Amino acid sequence: xAKGSKNFSFSVEASIFFVLLGVLLAGWLGxxxxxxxxxxxxxxxxxxxxxxxxxxGFAWWTPNYLGGAPTAPLAGTGLTxxxxxxxxxxxxxxxxGKFLGFLSLALSGVLMAAFVRRLTGDKRAGWIAAFxxxxxxxxxxxxxxxxxMPVVFCxxxxxxxxxxLLDIATRNSGRGTVILSLAVAAMSLTFNKITAxxxxxxxxxxxxxxFHYPHKSMPLLRGCLIAAGIFFFLGILPQLPGLREAGRxxxxxxxxxxxxxxxxxxxxxxxxxxxxxxxLQGMPGNxxxxxxxxxxxxxVVVATAVALEIRRRGSESPLDGILKxxxxxxxxxxxxxxxxxxxxxxxxxxxxxxxxxxxxxxxIFWISALGPIAVLxxxxxxxxxxxxxFAIALAVYLLVPGFRLFELIPLAxxxxxxxxxxxxxxxxxxxxxxxxxxxxxxxxxSMAWLPPVVLLVAAIDFSxxxxxxxxxxxxxGTYEGFLEASEFLxxxxxxxxxxxxxxxxxxxxxxxxxxxxxxxxxFQAYFMSxxxxxxxxxxxxxxxxxxxxxxxxxxxYILIDRKDVDTPEQLQTAFKQQYPxxxxxxxxxxLENPNCxxxxxxxxxxxxxxxxxxxxxxxxxxxxxxxxxxWRFPGWR
Numbered sequence: 066x067a068k069g070s071k072n073f074s075f076s077v078e079a080s081i082f083f084v085l086l087g088v089l090l091a092g093w094l095g096x097x098x099x100x101x102x103x104x105x106x107x108x109x110x111x112x113x114x115x116x117x118x119x120x121x122g123f124a125w126w127t128p129n130y131l132g133g134a135p136t137a138p139l140a141g142t143g144l145t146x147x148x149x150x151x152x153x154x155x156x157x158x159x160x161x162g163k164f165l166g167f168l169s170l171a172l173s174g175v176l177m178a179a180f181v182r183r184l185t186g187d188k189r190a191g192w193i194a195a196f197x198x199x200x201x202x203x204x205x206x207x208x209x210x211x212x213x214m215p216v217v218f219c220x221x222x223x224x225x226x227x228x229x230l231l232d233i234a235t236r237n238s239g240r241g242t243v244i245l246s247l248a249v250a251a252m253s254l255t256f257n258k259i260t261a262x263x264x265x266x267x268x269x270x271x272x273x274x275x276f277h278y279p280h281k282s283m284p285l286l287r288g289c290l291i292a293a294g295i296f297f298f299l300g301i302l303p304q305l306p307g308l309r310e311a312g313r314x315x316x317x318x319x320x321x322x323x324x325x326x327x328x329x330x331x332x333x334x335x336x337x338x339x340x341x342x343x344x345l346q347g348m349p350g351n352x353x354x355x356x357x358x359x360x361x362x363x364x365v366v367v368a369t370a371v372a373l374e375i376r377r378r379g380s381e382s383p384l385d386g387i388l389k390x391x392x393x394x395x396x397x398x399x400x401x402x403x404x405x406x407x408x409x410x411x412x413x414x415x416x417x418x419x420x421x422x423x424x425x426x427x428x429i430f431w432i433s434a435l436g437p438i439a440v441l442x443x444x445x446x447x448x449x450x451x452x453x454x455f456a457i458a459l460a461v462y463l464l465v466p467g468f469r470l471f472e473l474i475p476l477a478x479x480x481x482x483x484x485x486x487x488x489x490x491x492x493x494x495x496x497x498x499x500x501x502x503x504x505x506x507x508x509x510x511s512m513a514w515l516p517p518v519v520l521l522v523a524a525i526d527f528s529x530x531x532x533x534x535x536x537x538x539x540x541x542g543t544y545e546g547f548l549e550a551s552e553f554l555x556x557x558x559x560x561x562x563x564x565x566x567x568x569x570x571x572x573x574x575x576x577x578x579x580x581x582x583x584x585x586x587x588f589q590a591y592f593m594s595x596x597x598x599x600x601x602x603x604x605x606x607x608x609x610x611x612x613x614x615x616x617x618x619x620x621x622y623i624l625i626d627r628k629d630v631d632t633p634e635q636l637q638t639a640f641k642q643q644y645p646x647x648x649x650x651x652x653x654x655x656l657e658n659p660n661c662x663x664x665x666x667x668x669x670x671x672x673x674x675x676x677x678x679x680x681x682x683x684x685x686x687x688x689x690x691x692x693x694x695x696w697r698f699p700g701w702r
Contacts, residue, residue, distance in 0.1 A: 562622020
């Protein structure tokens with residue numbers, strides 16, 4: 066009977082996971098496009114693929130974005146681009162991208178279940194971890210909320226990396242070494258930033274395995290070194306051209322990187338309890354974070370607190386060591402996610418900004434602020450030096466900004482969003498904590514009913530995040546209006562690029578739909594060359610300089626997203642007063658710039674002449690058609 070109960074428990078937990086996954090997928094596929102990043106990622110992917118096909122080889126330059134840009138830096142999301150192009154090849158790119166996103170979640174859950182089951186020997190713990198990892202708040206916010214596909218496509222790799230490290234440590238496995246190298250390389254080529262910020266978690270797990278399996282320390286070290294060598298060729302070398310091109314890009318040389326980092330950070334531990342943005346209502350706008358993007362889940366918090374209290378009272382469990390490991394990794398990730406400030410500064414900033422918050426929230430704030438200190442004390446290793454070393458660790462946790470230390474690593478200084486540590490690494494650690502805390506109450510074959518009940522309660526707790534899968538995308542008629550404007554732009558005979566005035570991302574399809582480049586974008590503006598950014602910024606001083614700047618950039622048309630909240634009415638009016646309207650529908654306006662210098666500015670071919678005699682003033686000839694040499698315009702240097 067016990068054996069049957071165990072099998073029944075496993076089947077119920079797996080069924081809950083896959084049934085809920087299917088329900089969410091069905092709800093999301095029923096929605097149309099949104100103003101988030103799916104179509105932007107697809108547009109860049111399709112543009113690069115079309116260039117490769119046209120050139121019959123890799124295209125190192127695209128003329129369609131940012132006034133022309135190198136494509137080598139896109140290697141850092143190369144696998145993401147491959148999957149999106151594949152998804153758009155067989156169906157509508159929106160449907161294809163959504164389906165592949167859910168396929169990634171399913172694979173993430175299966176791999177997480179396999180890793181935790183291998184680590185604990187408990188199938189139930191594996192499926193609880195799978196649920197919390199692939200169907201938790203972070204996954205919903207990244208997929209349905211922001212449609213941040215590179216992050217979602219990265220999610221299968223952390224549990225695979227962890228599984229391979231465990232396989233090397235327990236079996237001295239060559240298979241584990243190969244899988245580790247392939248997983249890290251694939252994750253790096255899916256989104257190199259998420260790979261970098263997951264590294265502290267992987268390193269912490271490797272250190273724990275080193276001490277937990279001391280007789281396998283050398284095989285573990287040897288396996289990791291071999292995997293690092295393979296990773297160098299598979300993951301590092303393909304990205305070196307992009308590293309070279311980064312020196313010519315704007316990156317964050319003109320934007321306030323510190324402001325970005327401060328905005329995309331966890332502001333205070335209260336965010337752990339902020340379900341759907343409820344607790345931080347009344348705080349300043351720059352203080353709240355992505356609708357409760359750090360929510361832990363009530364069930365995980367309660368289960369972990371009870372498990373630690375039971376252990377404190379002397380009740381031991383074989384799972385205690387692994388639970389402490391995941392809690393320690395969780396606190397490490399949270400330390401990095403604080404961003405430029407330290408923990409104490411974050412608490413002070415919260416209290417200074419909390420005038421508009423509800424009074425009943427303040428006790429929850431103090432619980433969340435003091436809770437990590439208590440948890441750290443409970444998991445700190447016992448011994449003669451426990452309290453002195455704990456005091457040092459606590460001082461570092463509260464006073465030292467971990468993110469600042471991470472920035473000292475070469476090439477890590479442009480991580481603009483410290484919460485990137487949380488998006489995958491935090492979800493991974495939280496899933497382990499929740500799974501271990503729950504299964505500690507039902508060791509072996511006991512209480513088979515508890516894990517399925519936990520999953521159902523967690524699903525109810527996460528319902529505000531699941532609601533994003535059923536939330537309609539754009540206002541009815543918006544995307545149709547965009548396609549109508551795109552068709553107009555495609556039909557116009559006069560050459561020139563497009564300046565989109567929109568904070569939304571679906572306009573990234575304009576090059577594909579119209580055959581015209583776009584001069585700037587809100588999506589990856591930091592990839593713009595320094596010279597083009599300087600030209601663009603110089604036009605912001607006044608209307609006359611704007612005309613000169615747009616003319617030099619070859620901008621023929623200005624596309625105004627009339628109902629975008631990030632395109633204020635004053636800005637729309639200012640442009641309409643400067644340029645004539647040539648197309649308009651309820652959602653979009655197209656203006657024409659008569660001073661556009663295209664196509665002369667965008668020469669496609671050129672002739673190189675021998676070096677002239679420097680004793681005389683050289684004559685320069687500009688050719689619009691080098692092949693036939695029919696058009697010649699003499700000029701002087």
